[in-house]
Amino acid sequence: MLYQAAYAAEVSLFMTHKDDSYNHVLKYTGLLGGVQVFYVLMSIIRNKFTALFIGTWGMGLADLYNRTAELIGNTTNFGIAFSAVRHLAELQERGEQKALTLYVKLIRTWTLLTALLGAVTCLILSPWLSHLTLGDYHTAKGYALLSPMVAMTTLLGGEAAILKGMHRLRRMAAVSALGALLTMAVTIPLYWWLGVHGVIPVLLSTTTVVFLLNLHAATRDFPYRVGLFSKRLLSRGMHMLKLGSAYIAAGILGSGAEMGVRSFMVRTxxxxxxxxxxxxxxxxxxxxxxxxxxxxxxxxxxxxxxxxxxxxxxxxxxxxxxxxxxxxxxxxxxxxxxxxxxxxxxxxxxxxxxxxxxxxxxxxxxxxxxxxxxxxxxxxxxxxxxxxxxxxxxxxxxxxxxxxxxxxxxxxxxxxxxxxxxxxxxxxxxxxxxxxxxxxxxxxxxxxxxxxxxxxxxxxxxxxxxxxxxxxxxxxxxxxxxxxxxxxxxxxxxxxxxxxxxxxxxxxxxx
Structure with missing residues (x-):
């Protein structure tokens, strides 16, 4: 009876916040969605000039590079950026600051390792990727140059996971807005100057800008520390790899599906x-x-x-x-x-x-x-x-x-x-x-x-x-x-x- 009464009280308390639930969902959809509206506006301007400077052919090439880099990143990052959020949120809820600091160091150590793995993988597979997507080896150099982008995307995912797990939503919103503005400011001059040859420089520079913004935001709570040579720290990260294995497999399948569809269109x-x-x-x-x-x-x-x-x-x-x-x-x-x-x-x-x-x-x-x-x-x-x-x-x-x-x-x-x-x-x-x-x-x-x-x-x-x-x-x-x-x-x-x-x-x- 005592358990039933407690459960009934819990349900009653939960139901009293029924109206607040809509407010909560709408509040954070509005906060982050509002930033996304600004991001879309910046994208509108960026895409307009991109279309003018590189046309449909250039946009198709840029998208193919993007999808390929995404596929390699998803294949090698082991889903750490997603699996880490859940445990970070639990530690934050309990207020375990020491455990939080250690776990953030763990996240950064493993994201750095997987970032290096992604970069090396992209570099080695560049000739094969060129032949697979376009049927020749002319873009092998371009795929090789995407290696730093793959690495920084993985590192970016780790810093973003820290912000999400700590529930720093307003800071994330600010980073997203500033990132959209700076991305536009970098993209337009490069495409105007280099045309289609600016695709790789644009991808590399914009990824770098967004990564640095997220790194700055996350290091306000936790200075950047890694433990590449700590066996204890590395072994503790295995649970993240296990939890993220399904997510990463799904990401590989999704990226592969998108890439396959676009490759079919290019070839046919x-x-x-x-x-x-x-x-x-x-x-x-x-x-x-x-x-x-x-x-x-x-x-x-x-x-x-x-x-x-x-x-x-x-x-x-x-x-x-x-x-x-x-x-x-x-x-x-x-x-x-x-x-x-x-x-x-x-x-x-x-x-x-x-x-x-x-x-x-x-x-x-x-x-x-x-x-x-x-x-x-x-x-x-x-x-x-x-x-x-x-x-x-x-x-x-x-x-x-x-x-x-x-x-x-x-x-x-x-x-x-x-x-x-x-x-x-x-x-x-x-x-x-x-x-x-x-x-x-x-x-x-x-x-x-x-x-x-x-x-x-x-x-x-x-x-x-x-x-x-x-x-x-x-x-x-x-x-x-x-x-x-x-x-x-x-x-x-x-x-x-x-x-x-x-x-x-x-x-x-x-x-």
Whole structure:
């Protein structure tokens, strides 16, 4: 009876914070998402000049280099940047400063070792990578020069993990904003000066800038220390490698899948066509990702803290889905309606061929906003096998769907394949995680998802209309309804309406 009373009191206390949960999710989505908006604005300017100076061919080459470096980094970093966050957050919660200092030293030691491994691997494999991706050895030197980028990306992941584990979200936001500004300031002059030959210098210099910013932010709490020759310290890091093994395997599979799709496009079509796919992918996927920025930094630690409490886990997941869907649906509707204008603004008219692909791919981000919060369950539970199997399943379907779509339909087929692959992932994750972890989607959450998806389909139909009048009229109505439903939930479940009223009143009083 005493246990039941204590449990009931705990549930009651938890439920009293039900409204605060929406506020919490929205707060950190807003903080990091707001920074991402600034990042996107900087990217818009950067991509505009990049398109002008190096064209579709150059953008295709830059993306291929990026994906290859990402694949090598994911293959050699052992997932330390992800696996370290969980234990850091636990030590921070308990206030064990001495253990924290030692664990940070452990993280930096292992990230330095894996960074060196990544650089050497990239250097050795550069001729093979050139032949694999482009069918010749002309870019072998370029791949070899990516070695420092691979190393710094791994080191950057370690410093970012420290900031996440210590919950330094505001500092992370500041670093992200400054990094976006400096990246733009470096990229534009180099591409103007060197053209396509500036791809490697741009990748190296921008990675260096972002790494140094994260290093500076993390060393404010913990001065940089490593123990490369400490057997005790090295042996204690084995648990990180074990925990991160599934994450790293999933990263390898994901990067390999992306690289495989782009290599197929280059070999069967052209590098310019791959550049158009990259532009469409960037427009829909990369810019829409700003909605997900709080997932790793805030949501994952909260879900992990729920432990074996199924009710608390389901509550957190449903709230996260609600917020992601209510932000994603209106964003996608408005974004797709304005795509032709956005492409002219961000790129050049030759990139307008990416519009059909982007429209067909829009569904993938909506599906992701539903299944992403659920997919974190396996990581929060430390169930690496399930996580790896689900990632492998998605990657196989992704490659098959996108390649088949591109083969039979060109760019728009690739976009449709991307959406269908994510729909499959949603169904698979929902089915498996409901059975294994007891996940249940609330009826209200399900209704919101279905309603907003229906509105998104109508919005995409409007965006595909060739007549501007019909597009604006129908699309405007659909966007208004979608945004109105989202605002209604925010108004009822959070304090955003009260804050907006107070802000408006303060402004009026000043006048």
């Amino acid at each position: 079509s052209s590098l310019a066509e791959a550049g158009l796919y990259t532009a469409g992918f960037t427009l829909i996927v990369s810019y829409a990702r700003l909605v997900f920025v709080a997932m790793d930094a805030d949501y994952f630690p909260r879900l992990s803290a729920a432990g074996d409490d199924v009710e608390r886990r389901n509550f957190a997941i449903n709230r996260q889905i609600d917020v992601l869907v209510l932000l994603m649906a209106p964003f996608l509707i408005l974004f797709t309606l304005c795509l032709p204008l956005i492409i002219r603004l961000l790129y050049t008219p030759e990139f307008l061929h990416a519009v059909p692909m982007a429209l067909c791919a829009a569904g993938c981000m909506f599906f992701k906003s539903v299944y992403a919060p659920i997919s974190y369950l396996s990581l929060a539970r430390g169930d690496s096998f399930v996580y790896l199997v689900m990632e492998l399943l998605y990657d196989v379907v992704f490659v098959a769907a996108v390649i088949a779509g591109f083969y039979y339909g060109g760019l728009w087929g690739a976009g449709l394949g991307l959406s269908l692959a994510n729909l499959f992932d949603l169904i698979a994750i929902f089915t498996v995680y409901s059975w294994r972890y007891g996940f249940k989607m609330e009826r209200t959450t399900l209704r919101r998802c279905v309603l907003q998806f229906g509105l998104l389909l109508v919005g995409l139909f409007a965006a595909a209309q060739p007549i501007w009048g019909a597009k604006v009229a129908l699309g405007g109505v659909v966007f208004t309804v979608s945004a109105g439903l989202s605002w209604d939930l925010l108004r009822r479940e959070t304090s955003i309406a009260a804050r907006w009223t107070a802000l408006r009143q303060r402004f009026l009083n000043k006048k």
